[in-house]
Amino acid sequence: MNDKYYSLVYKWFDYMEDKYDNRVCGYVIMPNHLHLLLKITDKSPTLPTLIQNAKRFLAYSIIKLLKEDKYFSVLDFFQENARIKFKAKHKVFEDGYDCLIIQTQKFFLEKVNYIHNNPCQEKWRLVESPEDYKYSSAANYILGQGQYNIEIVGF
Secondary structure, eight states: OOHHHHHHHHHHHHHHHHHHOOEEEEEEEOSSOEEEEEEOOTTSOOHHHHHHHHHHHHHHHHHHHHHHTTOHHHHHHHHHHHHHHTSSSOOOSOSOOOOOOOOSHHHHHHHHHHHHHGGGSTTTOOOSSGGGOTTBSHHHHHHSOOSSOOOOOOO
């Protein structure tokens, strides 16, 4: 997949920071899913609204890029998925999401290590070391700088 598809997620991160002062504290963008550690402020809409808006923005943007890039087989898949289940034009994302509140350093470290090691798992084998995966905050924590500037959590 081309960098421009991944950059849509960074654009959403920027929007959340600019509009709501929310802070990304860890992430990994995988080929078919996203893990995100997010510090949400009082300015932010509720998490369900935030995720719903993100999925809408990302879906429209992805469909637009797929059309430009003539990825008709993927567009057809999204169209068929929508017709079967939702009577919409395209269905890009699954319904729902998982959400956990992090209140301890131990739990944070467990989650940040899990998401950073995701690309190294046998199922994916995208990289050998977490900091080598371009679409992750692992390099921010391990090397001090990554593809996207995040808020490092120190507890």
